[in-house]
Amino acid sequence: MITKELISASLSTLKSRDGNPISFNPFLVGKNKHGEYEISKDKIVFLISLITILWKKTSEGETLNKEEQSILTSLLEKYYVDVNNNAATIPRLDRFMEFIEKFKEDALDNAEIQADLRFFNIDSFMEVLKTFTTGVYKDVLNSDATETIFDNKPIYLDLVGIKKDPILPRIVALLITELTFDKIRISPTSRKVIMIDEAWSMVLPLKLESQHSIQDNS
Numbered sequence: 001m002i003t004k005e006l007i008s009a010s011l012s013t014l015k016s017r018d019g020n021p022i023s024f025n026p027f028l029v030g031k032n033k034h035g036e037y038e039i040s041k042d043k044i045v046f047l048i049s050l051i052t053i054l055w056k057k058t059s060e061g062e063t064l065n066k067e068e069q070s071i072l073t074s075l076l077e078k079y080y081v082d083v084n085n086n087a088a089t090i091p092r093l094d095r096f097m098e099f100i101e102k103f104k105e106d107a108l109d110n111a112e113i114q115a116d117l118r119f120f121n122i123d124s125f126m127e128v129l130k131t132f133t134t135g136v137y138k139d140v141l142n143s144d145a146t147e148t149i150f151d152n153k154p155i156y157l158d159l160v161g162i163k164k165d166p167i168l169p170r171i172v173a174l175l176i177t178e179l180t181f182d183k184i185r186i187s188p189t190s191r192k193v194i195m196i197d198e199a200w201s202m203v204l205p206l207k208l209e210s211q212h213s214i215q216d217n218s
Contacts, residue, residue, distance in 0.1 A: 023143035024175055026050055027091040029080075036084040037091055039076060042185070046178045048072050053170050055128050067119035075100065093141045094133040100126060137167065 026047065032038040048069060056062040064072070079099045083091045104122055107113040131137050162168040183192060 023139050023145075024141055025090070025092055025143040025145065026141060026175060026178070027093055027096060028143075029091065037080055039080045042181070044073055044076055046174075046181075047076055050171070050174055051129075053174060054132055055125055058170065065119075071116060071120045075103065078103070090144060092144070093129075094138070097126065097129055097133050131167075140168070140171070 029037050029039055029043050048064070051072060052058060052064050056064065076096075079096050080091065082099055083089050083095075089095065100122070103113075104126075107117060132141055162172060180194065
């Protein structure tokens with residue numbers, strides 16, 4: 001989810017209009033009546049799409065295979081169970097990776113898990129995602145904010161500053177797509193308007209990532 005500011009962006013760091021860095025938390029989901037974080041099928045599809053962009057060379061046609069998708073789905077479900085068992089924890093990408101690291105350690109003594117992980121390069125996964133947990137993009141996807149911009153009218157996103165970044169456009173395009181779907185899910189009967197100025201300048205470098213997300217959610 002996106003913090004409650006109007007968004008602008010510099011080349012490598014997203015900033016609000018007052019110049020302070022802002023970040024997203026795509027792992028933040030709604031809670032059920034028992035106060036537990038509840039991960040839906042739609043959110044799992046979204047998070048797997050996001051992880052695919054972070055991990056794989058999607059611009060070169062690389063993607064997850066069925067085994068990797070299945071294992072990631074299971075890991076995400078297990079992670080939210082773990083989060084709900086620790087009431088003070090807010091789900092977040094870097095904390096998900098900490099969960100994966102512990103899962104890897106526990107798997108050393110579990111032959112069944114080891115057999116499943118034959119289809120999943122967990123070392124590659126952890127190494128590549130360091131860029132987004134401890135590396136140059138560590139502040140982009142690990143917000144602790146629990147507020148969202150759903151109530152803002154209008155929602156304004158200025159993306160001109162990230163057009164030349166090799167990674168951020170695909171990530172932000174997917175986050176905006178998911179934000180749009182969230183708005184529709186929350187109030188499906190209310191009228192909504194999306195206005196995109198000079199969309200071609202962002203769409204061309206992105207190729208098909210956001211289209212894949214739309215197809216997965218349709």
